[in-house]
Amino acid sequence: MKFGWKIFFLCMGIYVISLTITGMVVTENTYKSLLKKDIERSLEEESNLHSTLALYLLNNQRIAQEKIELKNYSKSMVDMVKTDRNYLEIFDEKLNLLATNAPRAWFFSRDELDVALKGQKNFVLKRDKDQLYLFVTNVLEINEEKIVLSLIKDITHVNNHRKEQYLLFIRTGLIGLAFVAIITWGLSTFLLKPFRELSLTTQNIASGNYHVRAKVNRKDEVGLLAEQFNTMADKIEQKINQLEEEGQRQQRFIDNLTHELRTPLTSIIGYAEYLLKAKYNPEIFQKSLNYIYSEGNRMLKVAKTLMNMILVREKPLQLKEVQVMPLLIEVRNIMEVKGEKAGIVLEVVGEDTRILLDRDLLKVAITNLVDNAINASNAGQKITIGVEKIQEKVCIFVADEGKGMEECETKKITEPFYRIDKSRSRKEGGIGLGLAICYQIADEHGAELEIESKIGIGTKIKIKFTKMLQVRSNLDKIPCYNNICKEKI
Incomplete structure (x- = not known):
């Protein structure tokens, strides 16, 4: 099931459950409140009726100036209660029915009469088919003669009110459900x-x-x-x-x-x-x-x-503290013979500095760079081998005044066997691995190999060493690099 449908049905479920619980709580509370008020009202009416009937009987006794029998006045007492929903039943001490104005007879148990006969006023709710009745019973005693009064009230309207309220919640809930469904679907679609x-x-x-x-x-x-x-x-x-x-x-x-x-x-x-x-x-x-x-x-x-x-x-690299300028001069001396044959001048520039490196590997890298520079240069041009500092980084470079190369070529030139001029390289014995080795040597030292070149102007290749590999003479220790622990200089 899609997440949107899950949200939709979840909101619908929450709405239905919330509405059902709210409707039940509100309706039942209203029902109980109305029922309680009707019971209180009925008890009050019974008390008034009890007082009225007692006064009525005492007044008749005073007029007759003799003891009266209560059962003889039962019919007249019943006739005094003539409302549509109020009925009165009168019983003797043996709970025999003396008089009533109720529209029907009751065939269920009347335990409340026994309780009233013992002198305890009480009430009971009883349902007869679709009707709900409240029975309020009390005893009336005149001259040591007792009769039981049972005031019956039809409170079916309370029950009907509860049903109507449930129907109202259902109708309102269905309408609300439709609105909630539309709003939920729209919001879920938007969200x-x-x-x-x-x-x-x-x-x-x-x-x-x-x-x-x-x-x-x-x-x-x-x-x-x-x-x-x-x-x-x-x-x-x-x-x-x-x-x-x-x-x-x-x-x-x-x-x-x-x-x-x-x-x-x-x-x-x-x-x-x-x-x-x-x-x-x-x-x-x-x-x-x-x-x-x-x-x-x-x-x-x-x-x-x-x-x-x-x-x-x-x-593993054999890292040692090396002075750069003597190393560059050594490379120049090695490549000077090839440079003289090609009519090219080799020059070493820069200030001496000390770097922690593998001398033999770096010598191979610089030699390869100078060899490539000679191959790319023409007679009468100059190749510069030097060292400089760029943003606190020591940089060894080889710059020529040769033909240069396109920017797209500088990104591929360090790949193995890649050659710009394949015919010339093959003629001179090159196999396209020189710069690849230089790149790998620089990478093993944690250095960067940068190539700057322009067509017709020349090429400058730099090996930039990080600050971690630089060594100063006033330091007693050097940091670890490539899994080589600190050691005394």
Whole structure:
């Protein structure tokens, strides 16, 4: 059952139960109040009637100047009560009926007469078919002679009033029920509209429309729920986009790796088949073996580089306090020979500082960055290797004046086997793993690898170290990082 129907039937149930209880309580209280008033009125009437009849009998005795028999006056006493709903019965001491003006005889037990004969005034309610009667009984004694008076009142109107009030509650309740049903349905429709919007948004997201959001502008709990739902949808969309990007990167990695392995394998297999079929020719055989050897070495280089990437990720860092400038000068000296061959000047700039890092790994990363910068530069250009501080972060950078790259390329350049100029990279022996290793080394150090590049202007690649990895000479301890505990400097 839908939540809207549950709310509807719940409100209807509450209304019906509340109306029923209220109607019963009000009607029964009214009935008891009317009944109590009728009883009090009847008792008062009986008292007045008792006094009147006593005076009447005493007056007749005074006139007759002799003792009178009460039973002889019973008929005249009954005739004194002539109202439509009031009747009078008179009984002797043996409870024999002497006179009555009641329209009918009563065939049920009359225990109240025995009680009255003992001198106790009492009343009793008795129902006869659809009629309700009140019997008020009392004893009248004159000259040691007793008669029992029974005043009978028809109070059926009290019972009828209760029935009419119940009918009134039922009619009013049915009309109210119709209004409550309409109002409840309208309110439930209005209140549940945001939930239907959320449900529709959920269906759209489930079908793949991750950009859809719930349009609920409210300040209550529903609005807060919608806001949190949209926040959750944003996070889901981000995760989905990340997964898609990661899937694309993995697919590109597989495609590039397949291409890198297929090309040398094709050459190796081709030359091997040729050597198997061709007649022996020392020059051709030597040339073919050289190709097979070079392509095999290229495959081995790919395997070793991939293994190095795995080792970088799995092997714990050997963190030590390192002075940056000597490390940069060492890298310049290593790459200076290749730079001179290409007609490129290598320059080291910046102020020396000390950083906690794995010296060998960082040396590999900077060397790869300088090597890529040389490959991207032309003769007569300059490559700058330097260190600087940016917002209290130590930054090691390599900047060239080469051809640069598009912004979209900077987001992919750190992926394994990705190369902007594939023909040139292959000619120079590159396999597209240099920046991927640099990125991984920086990531293992908790550093950020940033690439700034413009076409025709050049590229600047920065390795930004967090403040946690910086070391000052006046500190006695260094903080833990990558599960390496604090140690004396």
